[in-house]
Amino acid sequence: MDKSCATTGNSGPKVRSDCQITLSLKNEGGISIELKSKVETLYGDSVRSLCLKMLRCLGIENAHLEVVDSGALPFVIMARLEAAVKKLTGTGMKFLPDFPEDNMYSTARDRFRFSRLYLPGNTPSLMINAGLHSADGIILDLEDSVAPEKKDEARILVRNALRQLDFRSAEKMVRINQGERGMNDLDSVIPQNVNLVLIPKCESPENVREVANHIREITAGSGLAYPVYLMPIIESALGVELAFDIARADESVVAMAVGLEDLTADMGVRRTREGNETLYARTRIVNAAKAAGIQPIDSVFPDVADMEGLRNNVAVSKALGFEGMGCIHPRQVALIRQGFAPEPEEIEKSKKIVRAYEAALSKGLGVVALGSKMIDPPVVNRAMRSIDLAVRLGLIDSEWRNESSDEIQQTS
Amino acid sequence: MKFNKQVNTADMSIPTVINAAGRAVPTEINGKPAIPFRGIGKYRPSGNKYGPPIPSCIDFPPDGNKVVATLEEALLRCGLRDGMTISTHHHLRDGDLISNSIFRIASLLGVKDLVWLPSASFPCNDPVIQYLEDGTINRIEGSMNGPLGRFVSEGRMKGTAVLRSHGGRVQAIQDGEVRIDIAVLVAPSADSFGNAKGTGGSSACGVLGYAKTDAMYADKVIVVTDNLIDVPCLPMEIEGNYVDCVVVVDKIGIPEKIVSGTTQITKSPDRLLIAELTAAFLEKSGILKDGVRMQAGAGGTSLAIGVFIHEILRKKGWKSKFGFGGSTKYMVEMLEQGQMEYILDAQAFDLESVASIEKNSGHVPYPVFNAYNFHSKGNLTSMMDIMILGATEVDLNFNGNVVTHSDGYLLHGIGGWQNCLHARNVILPLPLFRDRIPVIVDQVTTLCGPGELIDVIVTERGIAINPLRQDLIESVRNSGLPITTIEKLKLEAERICGKPSLPRFEDKIVAAIKWVDGTVIDTVRQIKK
Numbered sequence: 001m002d003k004s005c006a007t008t009g010n011s012g013p014k015v016r017s018d019c020q021i022t023l024s025l026k027n028e029g030g031i032s033i034e035l036k037s038k039v040e041t042l043y044g045d046s047v048r049s050l051c052l053k054m055l056r057c058l059g060i061e062n063a064h065l066e067v068v069d070s071g072a073l074p075f076v077i078m079a080r081l082e083a084a085v086k087k088l089t090g091t092g093m094k095f096l097p098d099f100p101e102d103n104m105y106s107t108a109r110d111r112f113r114f115s116r117l118y119l120p121g122n123t124p125s126l127m128i129n130a131g132l133h134s135a136d137g138i139i140l141d142l143e144d145s146v147a148p149e150k151k152d153e154a155r156i157l158v159r160n161a162l163r164q165l166d167f168r169s170a171e172k173m174v175r176i177n178q179g180e181r182g183m184n185d186l187d188s189v190i191p192q193n194v195n196l197v198l199i200p201k202c203e204s205p206e207n208v209r210e211v212a213n214h215i216r217e218i219t220a221g222s223g224l225a226y227p228v229y230l231m232p233i234i235e236s237a238l239g240v241e242l243a244f245d246i247a248r249a250d251e252s253v254v255a256m257a258v259g260l261e262d263l264t265a266d267m268g269v270r271r272t273r274e275g276n277e278t279l280y281a282r283t284r285i286v287n288a289a290k291a292a293g294i295q296p297i298d299s300v301f302p303d304v305a306d307m308e309g310l311r312n313n314v315a316v317s318k319a320l321g322f323e324g325m326g327c328i329h330p331r332q333v334a335l336i337r338q339g340f341a342p343e344p345e346e347i348e349k350s351k352k353i354v355r356a357y358e359a360a361l362s363k364g365l366g367v368v369a370l371g372s373k374m375i376d377p378p379v380v381n382r383a384m385r386s387i388d389l390a391v392r393l394g395l396i397d398s399e400w401r402n403e404s405s406d407e408i409q410q411t412s
Numbered sequence: 413m414k415f416n417k418q419v420n421t422a423d424m425s426i427p428t429v430i431n432a433a434g435r436a437v438p439t440e441i442n443g444k445p446a447i448p449f450r451g452i453g454k455y456r457p458s459g460n461k462y463g464p465p466i467p468s469c470i471d472f473p474p475d476g477n478k479v480v481a482t483l484e485e486a487l488l489r490c491g492l493r494d495g496m497t498i499s500t501h502h503h504l505r506d507g508d509l510i511s512n513s514i515f516r517i518a519s520l521l522g523v524k525d526l527v528w529l530p531s532a533s534f535p536c537n538d539p540v541i542q543y544l545e546d547g548t549i550n551r552i553e554g555s556m557n558g559p560l561g562r563f564v565s566e567g568r569m570k571g572t573a574v575l576r577s578h579g580g581r582v583q584a585i586q587d588g589e590v591r592i593d594i595a596v597l598v599a600p601s602a603d604s605f606g607n608a609k610g611t612g613g614s615s616a617c618g619v620l621g622y623a624k625t626d627a628m629y630a631d632k633v634i635v636v637t638d639n640l641i642d643v644p645c646l647p648m649e650i651e652g653n654y655v656d657c658v659v660v661v662d663k664i665g666i667p668e669k670i671v672s673g674t675t676q677i678t679k680s681p682d683r684l685l686i687a688e689l690t691a692a693f694l695e696k697s698g699i700l701k702d703g704v705r706m707q708a709g710a711g712g713t714s715l716a717i718g719v720f721i722h723e724i725l726r727k728k729g730w731k732s733k734f735g736f737g738g739s740t741k742y743m744v745e746m747l748e749q750g751q752m753e754y755i756l757d758a759q760a761f762d763l764e765s766v767a768s769i770e771k772n773s774g775h776v777p778y779p780v781f782n783a784y785n786f787h788s789k790g791n792l793t794s795m796m797d798i799m800i801l802g803a804t805e806v807d808l809n810f811n812g813n814v815v816t817h818s819d820g821y822l823l824h825g826i827g828g829w830q831n832c833l834h835a836r837n838v839i840l841p842l843p844l845f846r847d848r849i850p851v852i853v854d855q856v857t858t859l860c861g862p863g864e865l866i867d868v869i870v871t872e873r874g875i876a877i878n879p880l881r882q883d884l885i886e887s888v889r890n891s892g893l894p895i896t897t898i899e900k901l902k903l904e905a906e907r908i909c910g911k912p913s914l915p916r917f918e919d920k921i922v923a924a925i926k927w928v929d930g931t932v933i934d935t936v937r938q939i940k941k
Contacts (some may be wrong), residue, residue: 039912040819042912043913073849073908132682
């Protein structure tokens with residue numbers, strides 16, 4: 001392969017919001033740029049000046065750059081060009097897009113993780129509007145959805161996306177690769193205010209600790225103050241057997257997921273719609289997670305067109321004790337959120353508990369009671385979370401406390 | 413009215429003036445005087461409607477058989493010669509096999525400087541570029557898409573294009589602004605007397621809602637069919653009394669390109685989100701109600717909105733009084749399941765609607781001439797409660813553009829868009845940006861519809877309501893909907909995409925945009941290379 005020429009990104013009739021960059025280093029002649037852009041009239045000059053500025057910044061003085069642009073946003077162009085330069089020079093220099101303050105936020109350990117939307121880490125068109133679909137979490141995936149030869153450029157793209165895109169308070173998650181490559185992924189993404197890291201094919205507590213320790217090294221070294229939670233994914237028979245140890249391997253583990261595609265492959269069985277072949281694994285993972293005080297999260301449902309199948313899957317999943325599942329398409333989000341949402345009886349009960357709690361607070365009482373029954377603080381917390389969720393899902397009004405006094409009398 | 417500098421339109425220098433919308437427009441187009449836009453409802457026409465020459469029975473066979481052997485013979489009998497205006501309708505859409513052949517025949521006969529007046533053009537009409545190049549056609553007065561639009565935008569057409577809405581086209585024909593010398597009207601079924609309809613045969617398109625005006629006002633009318641049936645062809649969407657010749661050919665169109673086998677709602681999660689928001693807005697604002705009169709296009713997002721509206725109507729036990737087509741299977745489902753009483757239809761978009769016209773008594777052909785003509789004693793669009801429309805751009809004053817893209821190239825026709833703006837609630841569901849191109853801009857590249865008539869913009873990142881519609885703003889005040897302002901939407905688009913540069917133009921005017929009353933609302937200028 002020609003060591004003085006590198007190609008990154010994607011182009012083609014179906015590619016949108018991306019660009020393909022071919023960079024050839026030269027010995028002389030300065031920098032020349034050949035741009036073929038769908039948005040030449042509106043952004044041609046701005047693309048050219050961005051590329052020029054970047055190349056200078058990254059120490060490239062003589063090169064020919066070809067850009068085939070299908071409407072890529074600046075953070076995408078930056079990622080593609082940085083990846084091309086890195087391929088050729090191995091430079092460790094970065095060219096970071098802005099990081100607006102609105103995009104920096106932390107999440108709570110016990111927040112709901114009903115729906116988490118998988119996004120392939122090298123497909124910018126799917127990332128740009130991902131935050132609009134009300135998923136609890138957005139997963140930028142560097143693992144199975146990225147071809148091996150695209151891993152390095154995806155890592156840079158995901159890094160830039162984490163800085164630039166507004167995911168609208170969804171928990172920002174990254175699924176890293178296994179092993180050494182996963183550690184490199186962490187170096188790149190952890191400083192970008194990632195909220196949670198998914199550890200794929202986790203088979204031992206050591207896998208978790210290795211990731212946790214590496215994250216601590218990165219955050220300690222750079223004085224980063226936000227928490228980074230972990231969600232190991234169990235995808236093998238061995239992982240299932242060690243689920244409890246994995247769940248409590250590190251204090252930053254907040255949830256544990258099961259990946260049924262790889263698990264059934266590992267077990268040498270066929271994945272069926274009924275899922276009897278993985279019933280043991282799933283119940284074991286649920287139990288291990290509950291025992292460790294973290295959230296058990298179910299696998300994705302692979303058929304986007306089968307909404308009825310998804311509905312059934314969610315019902316079974318919730319009945320087993322799972323507290324969420326993955327989504328491979330935004331269309332699945334609403335149904336999954338509804339499926340895991342509190343049921344009407346649960347909401348009514350939670351309202352009573354919260355009212356009793358608030359009444360106790362206003363009277364200065366330390367003990368909350370509903371009728372003759374004492375209410376423990378975790379139960380109050382859970383009720384508040386149910387109410388919060390019911391409001392967020394639009395199941396009840398945010399002003400539910402102002403409901404007519406008749407109703408309050410009925411409920412008290 | 414103040415005069416602007418002299419600019420070149422086509423070959424000669426003629427003055428432009430600033431019209432009531434603040435746009436510089438010529439006072440003369442293709443050698444004919446043109447009236448600058450004076451504001452909405454400000455221009456009042458005078459005089460009489462145009463009338464074609466009086467024909468007589470003595471010139472036609474008493475047995476009523478007007479069949480001639482070929483289209484060429486028919487054109488010659490109709491006196492085809494230099495400078496004539498030839499009209500066609502677009503019911504065969506991208507499957508039209510006849511329009512191009514008119515100009516091929518004319519070219520072979522050495523006829524020059526024709527004016528083509530289609531009710532719309534499609535990619536299948538791209539071959540007419542060669543007849544524009546060889547001088548057979550002087551100009552097109554009608555929509556221009558794809559390569560044709562590019563050809564015109566680059567200043568390569570001899571005459572100046574004139575773009576009119578569907579309603580503007582019938583108004584111009586009725587008023588005599590455009591005089592059709594020969595109308596060539598393809599018909600899926602016709603009899604030898606010239607009665608014709610949109611159903612039957614192998615090229616059925618459902619209805620012929622765009623053909624009526626041409627038949628009534630053209631000097632000569634040729635009906636072309638591939639399905640000659642016995643007299644009488646019923647219903648007579650085109651009446652044989654207007655027809656000079658009937659030509660029978662093997663095939664007038666390619667069926668699968670005439671109607672899509674089936675129209676599909678969008679699969680894009682982002683567009684579905686916009687559709688959901690639009691339906692929620694219609695419900696929460698109270699615009700959607702029992703007896704509602706509605707119209708939406710056949711684009712994927714519009715269809716999804718229709719499906720969501722259907723669900724709301726069903727849930728509430730409501731019924732739409734009528735919907736105006738472009739009909740689709742989704743509208744037919746509303747009709748057949750009892751959530752819509754009538755479909756008034758000017759064109760059918762899919763096979764399900766074509767079938768519905770033949771079997772459902774509530775599915776009725778309704779010509780564009782009756783629905784959209786502004787120079788008429790009232791029209792249908794101002795009676796509609798809900799109008800769902802698209803746009804390539806909308807600006808901070810809610811002005812809309814549908815004919816050019818932000819890079820300045822002509823890429824779409826106006827269709828019924830301008831006419832539909834007169835509905836009571838005009839809603840534009842739009843993505844905030846398309847492949848980095850912001851849809852909300854400072855000022856539209858080409859003005860097609862004044863912002864006074866555009867009420868609501870629904871994007872995936874929020875809903876902006878025209879400040880002129882305080883009633884609507886009030887109606888959704890505590891609805892929980894993401895209501896924002898057009899300014900904020902524009903800023904958000906620019907934050908994501910960057911501030912775009914503007915296209916640069918030459919002085920030469922390549923197209924004039926007419927308003928529904930025949931006045932000139934804007935122009936399109938040649939792209940600067």
